[in-house]
Amino acid sequence: MPGGSSKSGGRGPSSSPLPHTVVPPSRPLRPSRYVPVSAATFFLVGSTTLFFCFTCPWLSEHFSLAVPIYNGVIFLFVLANFCMATFMDPGIFPRAEEDEDKEDDFRAPLYKTVEIRGIQVRMKWCSTCRFYRPPRCSHCSVCDNCVEDFDHHCPWVNNCIGRRNYRYFFLFLLSLTAHIMAIFGFGLLFILYHRQNIDRLHAIVTLAVMCVAGLFFIPVAGLTGFHIVLVARGRTTNEQVTGKFRGGVNPFTNGCWRNVSHVLCSSQAPRYLGRKKCVQSVCVQPPFLRPQLTEAQLAAKILDNGIQGDLHRSKSSLEMMESQSCDAEPPPPPKPELRYPGISRGNTEECSLLNNAPPTPTMYKYRPTYSPGKNHTALTHAYANQASQQPGFRSQPSLDRRDTSSDRARGGGSGERREGGREVVAGGIPGYSLGGRSYPSFSDSTVLSGVASRSSSSTHTSTGAIHVSEATTSASFKSLASQTPPPHQTSRNGSLSYDTGSREMLRFSPSHPITTTAPPTTTTILFSIARPLPHPPPHHLLQRESALLGEPHLSPHPPPANQASAPPSSSAPPPSHHHHHHHHHHHSHHHHHHSSSSSISRPPRFPAPHAPLHHAYPYRTRSTDTPLGPSSTSTSHPPNSPHPPPLGKSLSYSSAAAAEMQYRLVRKASAGGMGGGGIQAPKDELIQMKPQSRINGGQALSSTSSSCSAPSSPSHLVSVSARPGVAYPSSTLMQSPTHKTQGGGVKKVTGVGGTTYEISV
């Protein structure tokens, strides 16, 4: 369920949008919540009591004693299941502790994909509960909790139905149906025998009870039948209603018999909240045993100058890789502790997903979602859009889908959107892609990190220890919606890492001369860099997907009339579903997706948000799960920023190299299939993030080597996007060529405020 923080009564501090504001944790009493359950209880108990008092005595005399006993047993069963369904914890997950969320909110992606029996399933970051929701878990906005195996929130019992109490709910429905049928039947029997003296009180009461029973029978029986089908198919109401498996395969089913036995016969699942704490008293005292270091580890230790910062022993593989410089440049100043390079980190998925992207400045917290790490271009676009006309918070998971990743990204993006759309409008776009298209999330990130790190390490070595805090470009960061700017927005010299979470830093050695360039200049340049890879708005992916699946497209996009100018230098778009495949082959700096050929209108090149809200919201948000809102869905066709001229020309920048680099990286990563599942998006985001994170740093703009130069562009782009009021790229674009190349010896680094530093190397 979309986490409507506005709907839930109260929020804990963790879900508060503004860290410094304190939200009272207690919820206000809302009597309206209790009306349905009270009514249900009233009718149930009242009618049955009347039945027992007025109808049963005569029946027990004239037929048998079994009548009231049978009815009594069934009624008891109904009541017991009703109480269990009402009062039992459905499987609420406790909020994650602070230290579990290691990554800075600003950088972690909103979605994490996991493969379940060959099918990609997305796990969304829950900003209220601070973890990635396990599969089948959903956040109930009424109860403000994440519930395991979430089925639905039932107003009649005023409780969520989840893993722990689904069985009781199901049995309640079955028994209630039987109970209603029994009451109606026996009441009818009574009436048939009392046709002559129907005006007696007993008969009248029986008639009234029969009416109530008859009235409730239809919805209850309908619901019972519905749940019988769900149980047989191994689906939850949430999945059925949101159409997750329509056209797809349900990875959670084990066959009808096993599904039924799982519901009815499995052991009662334990609750997570309110458990008795068992205190372990274990003494942990140094000295500690240590395993023998392997050769490789020893060698690695030697390599890294023996530098072991004790700051943030980050688990990011980025830092590990940093020591491996591919440059001949002097080693960087001391960095945070480096462990053993080359070790792939996939340890914590969150970690591996974390691509250190610069934190999002406050003002951009509601930015349209961009896939993190995607190219800077994406970011720039986002910012540009925002600056220009951001109607709201749109989610564009992958604005900048460079060809390579485009396919996947788009598939992912579209999947994301679709899912979001689905949830929003209860449309039915499956959120799971078919198996076989597995996009190994972690292995890919590992690969990417491996590659990216090399490039980034080169960056680092050349630059030094300045952290450049850049606005988070990609929207798919967790903290996108966070209202606090990243703690340390220091963009200048100094080697402080800006906050605990940040790992990937751009480091520039203070010894390098730093000059600040006028912002407009920077902007121009950056925009031009950014341009190269406009990426198709996710919409069209969404549309493509739906077209493929025959689903109605939920988010309408007006035909991209204004996009005519946008020149996807790529070939005119072929039918939308072919795009998936085409993207991989584009190099692009062009916006392939821009095809207007698709029946669905495409969002403009610099897509403004369009897609469904929070689902398409690639970044984890601190405040709440729901994206900001209405604006995200409102415009399918965002006001358009004028499309800048094709950036092909500016590609000579390092951005081109960056694009190239990213393309390569993404290609590597995209072993699996293309196309579309919604799951693709997150992957893409992840992948894109990595290169970006690695790449910060001031590298010479002109690409000396593609690997080295690539990194710089994203950072630049990021910073550009971070600038408030950076406006239309188009205006600045014009000037970009002038700033193009400054020869090999200048690095541009953009700080948080949008200032650019040119560092001559």
Add this chain to the structure above:
Amino acid sequence: TSEFHNLQELRHSASLETKVFIQRDYTEGTVCRFQTKFPSELDNRIERTLLEETVKTLNSYYVEAEKIGGQSYLEGCLACATAYIIFLCMETRYEKVLRKISGYIQEQNEKIYAPRGLLLTDPIERGMRVLEISIFEDQGSGTSSPSSSSMSSTGSAR
């Protein structure tokens, strides 16, 4: 934050350095299983085989807890027949296994992990989403990140 401590106190204290989380393995659905992939942060703290063994044992416990068989079926029928009042008196199968798991984790902590400056936290306290391993650093000897208070006993108590 800087804290002033008696140097003597600090000499042999251990403080929490960081935590590593072993995530759930969802490749087979929503059954409770933890990944056996070895986290790199523990590379120099514990042998791979030991951790893998622990995780595998835990996984087998969870399989046993979630098994649908005769015992769980009978439990369900009995509960139904007594209008679930039996839940007040009886411990369910799952809870029994959870107790076993808790004991196992305690034992592993005492024997294997604490001597290496690590501590396992029962996954049930994290909603069975992660297996948390706390890594302690010896403040007296190596570098350590700014830490919270030194802990001599760890517990799930929070």
